[in-house]
Amino acid sequence: MNSVAFILIAILTLAAALAAASLPKLIHAALSFAVTFVGVAAFFFLLGAEFVGLVQVFVYIGAVAVLIVFTILLTRRDVGKNHGFNWGGVAIAIAVFGGLIWAILKTQPLSIAAPPIEALTVKRIGEVLMTSYVWPLQCVGLVLTAALIGALVLVMNEER
Amino acid sequence: MTPALHLFLIVSAALFCIGLLAALSRRHAIFILIGIEMMLAAANLNFIAFWRFGPQPQQPTGVMVAIFSIAIAAAEVAVGLALVIAVYRHYRTTNVDQLNRLKG
Numbered sequence: 001m002n003s004v005a006f007i008l009i010a011i012l013t014l015a016a017a018l019a020a021a022s023l024p025k026l027i028h029a030a031l032s033f034a035v036t037f038v039g040v041a042a043f044f045f046l047l048g049a050e051f052v053g054l055v056q057v058f059v060y061i062g063a064v065a066v067l068i069v070f071t072i073l074l075t076r077r078d079v080g081k082n083h084g085f086n087w088g089g090v091a092i093a094i095a096v097f098g099g100l101i102w103a104i105l106k107t108q109p110l111s112i113a114a115p116p117i118e119a120l121t122v123k124r125i126g127e128v129l130m131t132s133y134v135w136p137l138q139c140v141g142l143v144l145t146a147a148l149i150g151a152l153v154l155v156m157n158e159e160r
Numbered sequence: 161m162t163p164a165l166h167l168f169l170i171v172s173a174a175l176f177c178i179g180l181l182a183a184l185s186r187r188h189a190i191f192i193l194i195g196i197e198m199m200l201a202a203a204n205l206n207f208i209a210f211w212r213f214g215p216q217p218q219q220p221t222g223v224m225v226a227i228f229s230i231a232i233a234a235a236e237v238a239v240g241l242a243l244v245i246a247v248y249r250h251y252r253t254t255n256v257d258q259l260n261r262l263k264g
Contacts, residue, residue, distance in 0.1 A: 006167065010167075010171045013171070013175065014171070014174055014175065014178070017174075017175055017178040017179070017198055018178055020178075020182065020194055020198070021178050021179070021181050021182035021185075021186070021191075021194075021195065021198075026188065026190060026191070029191065029194065030190075030194070033194050033197070033198075036175075036198065036201070037201060040175070040201045040204070040205060043168070043171070043205055043208075044205075044208055044226075047168070047208050047209060047211075047212045048212055049208045049211070049212070049222075049223050049226070051223065051227075052204075052208060052223055052226045052227060052230070055227060055230055056201075056204075056230060059230050059231075059233075059234050060197075060201075060230075063234060064197065064233075064234060064237050067237065067238065067241055068190060068193070068194065068237075068241065071190060071241045071244055071245060072190060074245060074248070075190075075244065075245065075248040075254050077252075085185055085186065085187070086184060086185040086186075086187070087185065088184070088185070089180070089181055089183075089184030089185030089186075090181055090185055092180070092184055093177045093178070093180045093181035093184065093185075094177070096176075096177050096180060097173060097174065097177035100173035100176070100177070101170060101173060104166050104169045104170055104173060105166065107166075117217045117218060120220055120223060124220065125220060125223065125224075125227075128220055128224065129224070129227075133224055136224075136228055140228055140231045140232065143231075143232065143235050144231060144234070144235050146235075147235035147236075147238050147239050148235075148238070150239055150242070151238045151239050151241075151242035152242075154239070154242035154243060154245070154246045155242045155245050155246060
């Protein structure tokens with residue numbers, strides 16, 4: 001049952017990722033990118049991390065994909081040609097994939113079956129975030145604020 | 161039953177390499193950002209898989225790392241797209257091969 005779901009999600013995710021990497025039209029690639037992240041969120045659900053899956057859907061499909069589509073629409077009148085494709089990158093990617101697969105299959109597995117756990121509730125995540133992870137949380141808030149200000153400064157009009 | 165750990169690792173390695181392919185071989189700046197986001201998602205998938213199959217799945221450590229990583233990735237993509245727009249305004253192109261002003 002879960003194995004079937006795993007295979008289906010894996011095929012969906014990898015096919016959408018390949019489409020996002022190889023489709024010539026930018027807008028199609030951006031939509032395939034959104035489908036890829038739906039697949040990754042489905043993996044998170046399958047692994048029992050429902051909260052991370054929801055965050056993934058909200059952040060990536062709700063914000064990042066929309067942001068990318070807006071950027072594509074804003075940079076449409078591109079005078080340079082964008083159809084170059086570097087085949088050296090394909091060779092490097094295949095080589096890295098081969099190395100990773102070799103390393104994964106050579107390693108002794110940690111445990112064959114996942115141990116059963118009780119569901120990780122949002123309440124527990126909130127408690128942990130507010131107790132032992134409160135400093136990282138503050139730092140992430142600072143980083144997000146700085147990124148927001150930085151992005152605004154970068155796209156502000158250059159008239160002086 | 162859930163599939164074993166190495167299947168998740170293989171899928172995540174494949175996703176990482178597709179992201180690497182997109183980042184290395186496309187010449188459009190937005191494609192490069194999309195590739196980087198895919199690589200980050202593969203890393204998050206690894207964190208969650210190792211948390212689930214690790215010795216202490218009661219501690220939500222992997223989940224926390226994944227949440228923080230998603231937040232950092234969101235900040236990164238916002239700044240990256242702002243840079244793409246700024247570059248486009250200046251040079252009227254987003255092809256990274258034509259951004260060679262600093263080339264010796």
